[in-house]
Amino acid sequence: NAGVTQTPKFRVLKTGQSMTLLCAQDMNHEYMYWYRQDPGMGLRLIHYSVGEGTTAKGEVPDGYNVSRLKKQNFLLGLESAAPSQTSVYFCASSYNARQGGHEQYFGPGTRLTVT
Amino acid sequence: AQSVTQLDSQVPVFEEAPVELRCNYSSSVSVYLFWYVQYPNQGLQLLLKYLSGSTLVKGINGFEAEFNKSQTSFHLRKPSVHISDTAEYFCAVRGQNFVFGPGTRLSVLP
Numbered sequence: 672n673a674g675v676t677q678t679p680k681f682r683v684l685k686t687g688q689s690m691t692l693l694c695a696q697d698m699n700h701e702y703m704y705w706y707r708q709d710p711g712m713g714l715r716l717i718h719y720s721v722g723e724g725t726t727a728k729g730e731v732p733d734g735y736n737v738s739r740l741k742k743q744n745f746l747l748g749l750e751s752a753a754p755s756q757t758s759v760y761f762c763a764s765s766y767n768a769r770q771g772g773h774e775q776y777f778g779p780g781t782r783l784t785v786t
Numbered sequence: 787a788q789s790v791t792q793l794d795s796q797v798p799v800f801e802e803a804p805v806e807l808r809c810n811y812s813s814s815v816s817v818y819l820f821w822y823v824q825y826p827n828q829g830l831q832l833l834l835k836y837l838s839g840s841t842l843v844k845g846i847n848g849f850e851a852e853f854n855k856s857q858t859s860f861h862l863r864k865p866s867v868h869i870s871d872t873a874e875y876f877c878a879v880r881g882q883n884f885v886f887g888p889g890t891r892l893s894v895l896p
Contacts, residue, residue: 712888713876714876
């Protein structure tokens, strides 16, 4: 049982380049989330999904897109990277509230640097 | 809307001393409360949670927290810390949404 995994672990991009971060979970969770973590700001929600084929915006969605084509995967895309997107990105998943799923399970993170 | 305040951004403490990390929240609806720990270069790991019932909640690694509804607080405590407890600690609230506090960096000194 791998839990939540993220690919890649590190990446350096030039301004304007694009990339996709992959999150996978093997716990059959309904909900999945993408956060960014910046010093002194805690975690901020970028986008989330409450089920396969559905996505919604979080607190800081600008400059990012997501897709949830399969229940176990949640992709985060940067179409045109900017230095302000330099951050550590975390994926998380949880059961839905009706199933008693209140806590989130986190992946190990992706450290992205945009130069 | 919900919000979470962690009053101390950094807490240095000597090994084997007690520690309290403070968390206050605001919410217009009933909430569930969590503490997560993040060790260097790792993801977040759940320490403990309050969903209902007893207001004193025990978690992993000897940590405990007390839910105080009137004070809207959920402070984390450990009676005797170890070097290995050095990490960042996040308080989180789930009401309508899941909201994290800014974190408290605990440094345990030898």
